[in-house]
Structures are given as structure tokens and as C-alpha cells.
Amino acid sequence: MTVTTQLWLFTVCSTVSSSSSTVQLITEKLWDSHHSVESKRLPDLLEPMHYTLALKVYHWGNRTFSGRVSIAVRAKEDSSVVFLHCSKLNIFWDSVQVIDSSGTRQHRVVDHKILPGPEMIALVVRPRLIKDVAYNISIEFSGVMAEDEYGLYSLSYSNNGDTHYMALTQLQTTYGRQVFPCLDEPALKARFSLRVARPTNCTALSNTRRISTTLIEPGWVWDEFETTPLISTYILAFAVIDFDYLTVTGPGITFSGDERMVQRTPSSRTQDRVVTTKIVAHELAHMWLGNLVTPAWWDHIWLSEGFATFFAAQATSLIIPDGYVEGSFVAHEHWLSLATDVAPMSRAIYVPVLSNQTLLVFDDHTYNKGACLVRMMQFFMGEMNFRRSVSTYIKTRQFSTSTNWDLLSVLGDTNTVRERLPESVELSEVMRGWLTIVGYPLITITRLSNGTARLEQRLFTYSTSADIPADSFFWVPLSWISETDALSSEPPYRNLWLPPNNSTLQIQDIPNEQYWIIANVQRAGYYRVNYDTNNWLQLARQLQQNHLILTPSHRAQILDDAFHLYCANLLEEDILEALYAYVARELHAVVWKVLYANAHLPYREGIHPKNFMQLRDKLSRLLDV
Incomplete structure (x- = not known):
């Protein structure tokens, strides 16, 4: 905050009678002095250090909760306004207190403002907070449990005809503010001391171990949990369940609602x-x-x-x-990412x-x-x-x-x-x-007659008319193996870097043209590869003669790159036919997973429509789906 803004703010708070219009003017002026309203980020005024949070949850019946939070903070700037995240909560304004850490000086909350856009509340305090001084902000509140599975919500399940309920939290990304007032940004880490009130026939769980249980009244107890290490608000997690024991993750606890x-x-x-x-x-x-x-x-x-x-x-x-999992990554995560991350639509x-x-x-x-x-x-x-x-x-x-x-x-x-x-x-x-950069590169390898090869890169697109930024180039880690390496128990690993520009690069020691090469070993790099016609035909020959010489990941990579290059009108149909001719003898699940995925690939803008429909129909017949 600038000195000018701070002096202006202090003068307003000290001399103008408190009113909703004054508070609105103050908070908007302070907000604008830090950043545009569109960012919806907290002004950099407070550093949270410790939350003391007590919650009582009625996860059956009216599905409400109530609580009290005390936030120990350090002021990073002099300020007369305290901003906290808060959404969908009922704040008991008479309970709000701001006291310095010594407990000797109370700062009156003379007014407040609810900011629904950025999901915040603003507290106007007198006297103002002083830079580098520690304070405690205490607030009582209540709320209604969420209908969806965000914030604090209730789930039900049936057992022997009886309906049971449990309370769970999912605070990622910005749902901590729906459970308690807080500074709800991931960089604002603090320690949490949590108490949860529960019925005696239930169990409470949280990030840390339970250290005490205290009777509140017949049928209800407080469970107190060990103070957490420094964590973000979204990592705080707790549950109230009626069974022993049970994915959302926090340190020391993992919840899962995945039936798998x-x-x-x-x-x-x-x-x-x-x-x-x-x-x-x-x-x-x-x-x-x-x-x-x-x-x-x-x-x-x-x-x-x-x-x-x-x-x-x-x-x-x-x-x-x-070996299934490594191949499965190539056939699922890697395939899905390359198939959908195509410029300019990604x-x-x-x-x-x-x-x-x-x-x-x-x-x-x-x-x-x-x-x-x-x-x-x-x-x-x-x-x-x-x-x-x-x-x-x-x-x-x-x-x-x-x-x-x-x-x-x-x-x-x-x-x-x-x-x-x-x-x-x-x-x-x-x-x-x-x-x-949006998307990924296509590396084109053209073998020359003198034992060298020419390398070029460009952004992969399905259409040559796509509007691509001129600087869409990458540092590409290029690895390759050759047919002469295939029978070696430890084939040599060759690697070089292709610089981020449109210049060509020549590499040496490439085998004779009668032998194939495969670039992007085990598809470790995030790019596609196109070859000269002869190399594609040599790969087709290898697949026909003995496809098991190539790993499942390499076979899946060859067929997948060929499919998408054909869809981009960058590969001739006869080459594609030659590559796919062996598939009836393919038995590995990883390869078939890629074939099946491409057979069901939805049409995307820029794909050559005739090529795409012909190839998808061919794969569908091949798969009999």
C-alpha cells in the first residue's frame, strides 16, 4: 500500500462517521490501490500464522453447522480494513473481535462490508492495525452443508435397510471459505488446531491424530486434534462418520468417493x-x-x-x-494428451x-x-x-x-x-x-544418402492454415534407436537437442537406408514424429516380418503417429495401409488400447475430413466395434 493511500484511508476512518456508504468507499478505494477487482485476490495485508477452529456439525436432519474461528495474523502493512474470505456463511457480527496478540488492546470493528464478487468480508477497525504487529481475529458463524461435494457436505448410504449419514470436506480449490472465514489462498499457509463436536456414536477424523475427547452434553463430545504443520486452507480435512474406517487428500488423511x-x-x-x-x-x-x-x-x-x-x-x-503399466501410460495419459492438446484449440x-x-x-x-x-x-x-x-x-x-x-x-x-x-x-x-506454448511439436526426419539425416520442427496442427504464433518452437530432446540396435540387450541411447527455431539440423551416423530408425525412444518426449517415405516402409516391413522386435510402446507410437499424420494430410494412404497390415497378429493390450481410442476419436476442427472418416471406419472394421 502506498503512503498516500494509507494516510487517506486513516483520515477517512478517523473523521467520518461510520456508515455503509463510508465502508463501501473505504473498501473499494483500498481494493483498487492493490489490484484490479477482476483478480479477486486478497490484498497483501495479513500473514496468517495459526487457526484455532471449533465446529459442530449436524450432518443429518437440517444439515447445518456452527463454529468459531480465531485467526492469529501478522500485519504486513498499516491498515484500517481487514479482508477475509467468506462465502455462504452467516456471520454473527456482534461476536467479531480483533485484539493484539498481547491481549491488552482491542480494535473495535466499527463496520463491515460483504463483498460477494470476490467472496470476502471487509472489517473496518479502530484503531488501525500496525505493520509487523500480531493480532487475533475471532468470529462466530454458522452455515448450511453443501448440496454438491464441495466445502462441507453430507453423504448418505444404506446398510441393512437403514440410512446412515456422514460429513466430509473437500476444500480444494476455494471452498475453505464456505466452511469458516479464512485467508483462502494456497500460498497463505498456517497451522491449524481443530476441535470437532460429534455424536458419541460417531467417529471424527482429521489430518492429525486425536489428542483428547471431552463430554459436552449427553450424546455429544468434543474431539480435539493435534496442531497441524504449516498447511494451506484447502488441505485441511475432516470427517464425521459412523463406521470404522473408511480420495480428497490432506497430510495424514485421504478420503475417496471412487467406487473403483x-x-x-x-x-x-x-x-x-x-x-x-x-x-x-x-x-x-x-x-x-x-x-x-x-x-x-x-x-x-x-x-x-x-x-x-x-x-x-x-x-x-x-x-x-x-511392463504393462509403462505401456499403459503411453496408451492412456500420453495418448490422450497428444490427441487433445492440438493447437490452436487447446x-x-x-x-x-x-x-x-x-x-x-x-x-x-x-x-x-x-x-x-x-x-x-x-x-x-x-x-x-x-x-x-x-x-x-x-x-x-x-x-x-x-x-x-x-x-x-x-x-x-x-x-x-x-x-x-x-x-x-x-x-x-x-x-x-x-x-x-499451446500444443507440441512435430519432428520431421528425412534421411539423406550420406549417412546423415535432416531434422525439422514445427507445431503440430491438423490444418496448415491454422493461425500459429511465429515463435512456437521448443527445445526438443530427440532420442533414437535403429534396426541394428534392435537385437542388442542394451541398445545404445542416442540423444541430442533440437533448438527452438525453424532451422534444420543434420545428425550423423545414421544407418544405411535399408534399416529403419525410430525417434522418440519409448515415446518419452512430448511430440510426434514423421519420417521420409523409405523409413516408414522399413517400419512397415519390420511390423510385417516380426513385430515383436519392437516394444509394445514403440508399436503403439508408430501406429498412433501414423493415424494423426494421416488425419493432418501429412501421410500417404498407401503408407498407412502398409503400417496397419500386420495388426491382425497384434496381441498386446497396449497397442489395442491405442487402436480402440483412435477408432473412437471425435472429429476435431482442422482434421482432414475424408482421411479421418476413412481411417476411423477402417479401424472400426478392424476392431469389429
Whole structure:
């Protein structure tokens, strides 16, 4: 806040009689002095340190709740107005108190204003709060449990003909403010001391262990929980249930409403076991990435959801170690992301997010593309380098928040990682395009007659007339293997970097044209590959003669890239026919999963319509669906 604004505000509060119009003028003036109203973010006036929260929940009958919160804060600026998030709550205004931390000086709340747009309340206090002084803000409130599964809500279930009820919370992204007044932004971490009143025939659960139970009245008790470490408001979680014991995640607790979590009989289907294991692993990964280290704002949420999706696949591959999970990632998360993340109809993984848009980034795009980018970094950094760097990142940022650039600064800050990057280029610069550009590149490899190949990149689109920004280029980690490597137990790993421009690059030591090459080994990179006609035909020959020489992931990659290149009118029909000719002998589920997905791919703007319909019909006949 500027000195001028503060002096003006102090003068108004000190000399003008309190009225609703005065409060509105004050709050709007203060609001505008910090940022535009459209951002709906809290003014940077208070730092929360500790919440003491007591809640009594009637999750049956009238489905209401009541409570009291005391928020210990530090003033970051002198101010006569306190802003708190609050939505759909009934505030008992006579109960509101603002007292300095010593308890000796009370600041009268002379008026208040409800700000429905940004979901806040503004408290006008006298005397004003002083920078660097600690205060306690106490408020009593009540509310009605949510109809949907956000905030504090009630669920019912039947058992032997009886209906039972339970209370649960889901505070992500901005639903903490619907349960208690708070500073409801992920970067504003604090400790929480929670008490929950419950019927004696129920059980209360929260992020931490219960440390005491006290009788309130016949049939009701208070459960007090151990104070949490520093967490964001959305990570606070609690439940009141009438059974022992039971996915939303907070440190120390995970809830799940996914029926796939319940397998009443052991399943022999690998896919069932993979899905269930991934759900559990994803939520557990949030204990570190999301809870311990929290994205500073929702535009960085891929740091939580992308990493959790990636590590869920990694953990599941250790539990079900038959190669299915790695191939399944290529056939599902990677396939889905490439199929939908086509410029210009998609969005970048990192885009500015307003407070009322937070749920928009919780989609398959964030989860899947985020996981693909994490997997790509693991490959070009090297697995051990990646593990060490992520461990260092978590230790460095624990109990704090992080941005994209915080992550990349830590991950790229070792000599062993720098040695694997382009010369004199930081990891943050390598990844900038992948985070900020819509879509992904198409790499075209054309073999020349002298043992070299020409590489080019452009943004993949289905239409050459698409309006593409001129600077849509990436640092591309290009890996490849050749037919002469195929029988080796440890084929050589070749890697180079394609710079972010439209220039061509030549690579050496390419096998004779009678042998195929495959770029983007195990589809670790987030891009598609097109080849010269001869190389496509050599790949078709290999699939016809002995497709098992190629891994399931490579077979799925070849068929998938060919499908989408044909839809973009970048591949001839006879080449496509040659590549798909072997499919009747294909037995691997990963390959068929990609074929099935493409057979049901909806038409997208820019796709060559004739090619698309012909190919989808062909796949449908092939699959007999």
C-alpha cells in the first residue's frame, strides 16, 4: 500500500462517521490501490500464522453447522480494513473481535462490508492495525452443508435397510471459505488446531491424530486434534462418520468417493488392479507434492497434479512389474494428451488463473500433459539425477509453496543435470516453451544418402492454415534407436537437442537406408514424429516380418503417429495401409488400447475430413466395434 493511500484511508476512518456508504468507499478505494477487482485476490495485508477452529456439525436432519474461528495474523502493512474470505456463511457480527496478540488492546470493528464478487468480508477497525504487529481475529458463524461435494457436505448410504449419514470436506480449490472465514489462498499457509463436536456414536477424523475427547452434553463430545504443520486452507480435512474406517487428500488423511477403490472380490483383470493402485498412489503422492510443497497459486497446479499422476504410474509399475503399466501410460495419459492438446484449440499448461476460474485447470489436460512433461524430464535428465533433484526440491521447499520456476531452478542446479542440457542453457529455459506454448511439436526426419539425416520442427496442427504464433518452437530432446540396435540387450541411447527455431539440423551416423530408425525412444518426449517415405516402409516391413522386435510402446507410437499424420494430410494412404497390415497378429493390450481410442476419436476442427472418416471406419472394421 502506498503512503498516500494509507494516510487517506486513516483520515477517512478517523473523521467520518461510520456508515455503509463510508465502508463501501473505504473498501473499494483500498481494493483498487492493490489490484484490479477482476483478480479477486486478497490484498497483501495479513500473514496468517495459526487457526484455532471449533465446529459442530449436524450432518443429518437440517444439515447445518456452527463454529468459531480465531485467526492469529501478522500485519504486513498499516491498515484500517481487514479482508477475509467468506462465502455462504452467516456471520454473527456482534461476536467479531480483533485484539493484539498481547491481549491488552482491542480494535473495535466499527463496520463491515460483504463483498460477494470476490467472496470476502471487509472489517473496518479502530484503531488501525500496525505493520509487523500480531493480532487475533475471532468470529462466530454458522452455515448450511453443501448440496454438491464441495466445502462441507453430507453423504448418505444404506446398510441393512437403514440410512446412515456422514460429513466430509473437500476444500480444494476455494471452498475453505464456505466452511469458516479464512485467508483462502494456497500460498497463505498456517497451522491449524481443530476441535470437532460429534455424536458419541460417531467417529471424527482429521489430518492429525486425536489428542483428547471431552463430554459436552449427553450424546455429544468434543474431539480435539493435534496442531497441524504449516498447511494451506484447502488441505485441511475432516470427517464425521459412523463406521470404522473408511480420495480428497490432506497430510495424514485421504478420503475417496471412487467406487473403483472397493474391490469386493480379488480381480484378475490387470486393468482393474492398475486403476485402483493408481488412484491410491496418486493421492499418496500428494502428501509430498501438493501438501508438503504446495503450488503458490492455481496456475502452477500441474506441479501437484502432473507430478502425482506421473509418480502414481511409477509406483504402480513397481507393484505390477510386468511392463504393462509403462505401456499403459503411453496408451492412456500420453495418448490422450497428444490427441487433445492440438493447437490452436487447446491451452498452455501454464496460464494465468483468476480466483473464480480455479476449477477450470483441474482437467485431464493438466493431469496428463503435466505427467508427460515430468516423464520427459526424467528421461533427458537421467533417472538417478531426476530422483535426487526431486528429493532436493521437496526438502528445499517443504512446508512452503512453489512456482514452475522454483521447481526448475532446483532440478537444474547440479552439474550432472547441466551436462545433459544444451550448452549454456538452463533447465528453466529448456522447459519454458513446453509450459507456455499451446500444443507440441512435430519432428520431421528425412534421411539423406550420406549417412546423415535432416531434422525439422514445427507445431503440430491438423490444418496448415491454422493461425500459429511465429515463435512456437521448443527445445526438443530427440532420442533414437535403429534396426541394428534392435537385437542388442542394451541398445545404445542416442540423444541430442533440437533448438527452438525453424532451422534444420543434420545428425550423423545414421544407418544405411535399408534399416529403419525410430525417434522418440519409448515415446518419452512430448511430440510426434514423421519420417521420409523409405523409413516408414522399413517400419512397415519390420511390423510385417516380426513385430515383436519392437516394444509394445514403440508399436503403439508408430501406429498412433501414423493415424494423426494421416488425419493432418501429412501421410500417404498407401503408407498407412502398409503400417496397419500386420495388426491382425497384434496381441498386446497396449497397442489395442491405442487402436480402440483412435477408432473412437471425435472429429476435431482442422482434421482432414475424408482421411479421418476413412481411417476411423477402417479401424472400426478392424476392431469389429
